[in-house]
Amino acid sequence: MNHLLSISDLTRADIEQLHRLTDSFAEVSRRSIPKVPALRGKNVVWLFYEDSTRTRLSFEQAAKRLSADTMTFSVGSSSVKKGESLRDTVLTIEAMGVDGIVVRHASAGVPWQIAQWLEDRVSIVNAGDGWHEHPTQALLDSYTIRDERGALDGMHIGIVGDVKHSRVARSDVLAYTALGAEVTLIAPPTLLPSSLEGWPVTVRHDLDTVLPSLDVVYLLRMQKERMTEHLVPSLREYTARYGLTSRRVDALRDDALVMHPGPMNRGVEISAEVADLPRSVIIDQVRNGVATRMAVLYLLLGQGVDKVLGAEVSELPVVLDPDPSGSGPGNQAQGSNHPGQASPTAGVRA
Numbered sequence: 001m002n003h004l005l006s007i008s009d010l011t012r013a014d015i016e017q018l019h020r021l022t023d024s025f026a027e028v029s030r031r032s033i034p035k036v037p038a039l040r041g042k043n044v045v046w047l048f049y050e051d052s053t054r055t056r057l058s059f060e061q062a063a064k065r066l067s068a069d070t071m072t073f074s075v076g077s078s079s080v081k082k083g084e085s086l087r088d089t090v091l092t093i094e095a096m097g098v099d100g101i102v103v104r105h106a107s108a109g110v111p112w113q114i115a116q117w118l119e120d121r122v123s124i125v126n127a128g129d130g131w132h133e134h135p136t137q138a139l140l141d142s143y144t145i146r147d148e149r150g151a152l153d154g155m156h157i158g159i160v161g162d163v164k165h166s167r168v169a170r171s172d173v174l175a176y177t178a179l180g181a182e183v184t185l186i187a188p189p190t191l192l193p194s195s196l197e198g199w200p201v202t203v204r205h206d207l208d209t210v211l212p213s214l215d216v217v218y219l220l221r222m223q224k225e226r227m228t229e230h231l232v233p234s235l236r237e238y239t240a241r242y243g244l245t246s247r248r249v250d251a252l253r254d255d256a257l258v259m260h261p262g263p264m265n266r267g268v269e270i271s272a273e274v275a276d277l278p279r280s281v282i283i284d285q286v287r288n289g290v291a292t293r294m295a296v297l298y299l300l301l302g303q304g305v306d307k308v309l310g311a312e313v314s315e316l317p318v319v320l321d322p323d324p325s326g327s328g329p330g331n332q333a334q335g336s337n338h339p340g341q342a343s344p345t346a347g348v349r350a
């Protein structure tokens with residue numbers, strides 16, 4: 001049984017294979033009937049103890065496009081309100097018969113804990129655990145850059161803002177550097193983790209001097225809900241030094257991309273006009289999130305990690321089912337397949 005808990009569990013070859021699978025599922029998503037029977041008979045539950053729009057809905061959309069059955073757990077209307085523990089909740093859900101649990105929780109490590117309790121009988125996907133990791137966000141972010149620019153090798157990516165509280169930053173740093181990019185964190189010292197030992201990054205505190213050298217400027221949300229102390233004097237002062245305004249965009253190279261994981265605080269870390277510029281690929285990130293999560297669910301619940309990571313995408317018949325409507329691009333993905341780079345299952349916990 002396999003899980004996706006951390007980007008650090010994936011090799012570069014694993015991430016590249018997931019990106020190629022995402023290409024195939026993006027093609028499925030463009031069909032007039034965007035559905036394949038890859039996960040027919042599989043049951044996936046969304047176990048979200050924290051709010052979400054993009055992650056939960058795109059996992060739901062992904063599962064439907066793969067013909068999986070789904071169950072939704074909402075904390076607010078569940079027996080958690082009556083004091084039921086996380087462990088009892090998880091065991092209860094397992095008893096109903098599930099193949100996968102997609103979990104978001106405010107506490108770091110919960111996805112690992114659940115995998116242990118269930119003794120690997122159910123695949124667990126980390127949809128965000130505290131400040132720790134958000135691996136599918138990093139997969140869709142790196143896919144979006146690759147989709148726009150071909151590859152991440154040699155790119156300079158600046159991650160700006162509240163790194164301290166950001167699980168997205170932690171997963172993105174791992175994915176971007178695994179794929180050959182150089183990452184600079186740009187933030188006031190108070191919004192950086194207390195130790196960056198082992199992080200393969202450069203740190204800068206002055207956004208204006210770094211902007212001209214960036215291929216991608218990736219803005220993080222100011223996470224007001226996680227700030228228990230005053231880490232910046234005021235949001236206005238934060239915006240003055242670190243907000244991506246139209247004036248700052250003028251300092252970027254013509255082909256530099258603007259990214260944000262969402263939800264955005266327009267007028268804080270990004271101005272409303274900048275969020276809607278053609279170079280802002282924030283909506284593309286959301287769109288790519290569906291195909292990315294189809295690839296992840298297929299990897300874990302479909303053919304099996306050994307077969308998927310070690311195979312050429314064209315060897316995975318369900319992905320390449322022709323368009324049943326006959327009106328879409330059909331089996332176009334076959335023409336764009338690259339040879340798979342064989343890799344061990346190392347990385348996706350067995």
Ligand code: CP
Pocket residue numbers: 051052053054055056128137261262263
């Ligand atoms: N990026 C992200 O995780 O968004 P949601 O909180 O809406 O899922």
